[in-house]
Amino acid sequence: MGIVSQEAIKQFQALMDQVDEEPLKRTFQNVHQGYLVETFGRFLKAREYNVVKAHKMLMDCLNWRVQNEIDNILAKPIIPTELYRGVRDSQLIGLSGYSREGMPVFAVGVGLSTFDKASVHYYVQSHIQINEYRDRAILPSASKKYGKPITTCVKVLDMTGLKLSALSQIKLLTIISTVDDLNYPEKTNAYYIVNAPYIFSACWKVVKPLLQERTRKKVQVLSGCGRDELLKIMDYASLPHFCKIEGSGSSRHSQNGTDNCFSLDHHFHQQLYNYIKQQSLINESVQPIKQGSFHVDLPEPAAEGTQIAETIESELNKFGNGNGVSDSLDGLKINGD
Known part of the structure; x- marks a missing residue:
């Protein structure tokens, strides 16, 4: 059951038509951006096409x-x-271009993200801002340019350089994944994994069965x-x-700032x-800008996400302890949206 039926869309629409609270209606507009059918389809797919x-x-x-x-x-x-620059230098994600079908191509430096420059x-604030900018600015602009609804993106995950010391960040990564799973479902059309090291096959072998089938089908190891x-x-210009360059790997310092899509x-x-x-300047007259993070309620990871995180941690520790490998292992973390 992989195709959303018109009847399911109609039932979903009827339920949403009953929402009369203005704040909910307003935020729903920011979610669907005029593409109701596609939005209903994403949430239906995320819940195995069960309308209720x-x-x-949603x-x-x-x-x-x-x-x-x-x-x-x-x-x-x-x-x-400079604080934001620190966030960008340690949370490696950026927009490198667009696929030939018009989907934004997001590059993610999985291995070299350290998450050690801020709280x-x-x-979480930075991640949600990128999600919201993607959904409210980038995707509507792409839809207009290509003359068709474009509501998903492509992600290229660079596996270079994940160290055992990064295991302490698995909890944060699981939180970010949970935010995406619950509030931005099915926004990624495909994951392309590159620069996969020898340890990847072992991690992927144990993680793959834990992923939902729809997520597994999206993943391609290149x-x-x-x-x-x-x-x-x-096109070449859109490549992260x-x-x-074959064999170059990923490095936050390997390219100049205008070419490195991770850089501020x-x-x-x-x-x-x-x-x-x-x-912020538009709103400044109402509420002055203040330094400090934008606190969002951090969700409790779902059982599936916790199991995946624990499995990755266990597998990496197994390699570190069993094979005498030092603090230089490469590995895997997929945000399963």
């Missing part, structure tokens, strides 16, 4: 958004700029930096910087940061 469960999931999402003022998060800059709330395979779905100097992050600053 999908409706509950209502829980809307209530979370209202209670945590998510609609205002794009007017809450992380200041000063957990700043990293050879080396994945350049040749990725060029089948995107770590995919452009990259045009995507400059546009995002300037957008947030402009939005």
Whole structure:
């Protein structure tokens, strides 16, 4: 049962038509951006096409958004700029370009993200801001440019450099994954894993059965930096910087700031940061800008997410302890949205 039926969409629409609270209606508009059918389809897919469960999931999402003022998060800059630069240097994610079908291509430096320059709330804030900017600015713009609904993205995950010391960050990564699973379901069309080290096959073997089937089908492990395979779905200019040179791996310092899509100097992050600053200035007369993180209720990880995190941790520890490998192992973490 992989296709959303028109009847399910009609039932979902009828349930949502009963929502009359203005805050919920307003935040729902920020979620669907005019693409109701696609939005209903995402939530139905996330709940195995059960209309009642999908409706509950969407209502829980809307209530979370209202209670945590998510609609205002794009007017809450992380200041000063150097603090945000620290976040960008340790939470490696960026927009490298677009696929030939118009989907945004997000690069994620899984292995080299250290999450050690700020508190957990700043990293969650930054992650949600990128999600919201993607959904409220990037995807609507792409839809207009390509003349069709574009409501999902592609992610290229670079596995270079995950160290055993990063195991302490699995809890944070699980929180971020849970935020995505519950509130931004089915926003990723495909995951492409590149620069996968020898340990990857062992981790993937034990993690893969724990993933839901729809997530497993999205994951493709590419050879080396994945350049040749990725060029089948995107132009060279849209390749993440770590995919452009075979064997180069990923490094936050390997490219200049304008080419390294992780860097605050990259045009995507400059546009995002300037957008947030402009939005904050619009609201400044109402509420002065204050330094400090935007606190969001951190969800309890679902049983599945906890099991995956524990399995990854156990497998990496097994390699570290059993094989005498030092603090330089590579491994895997997938955000299963």
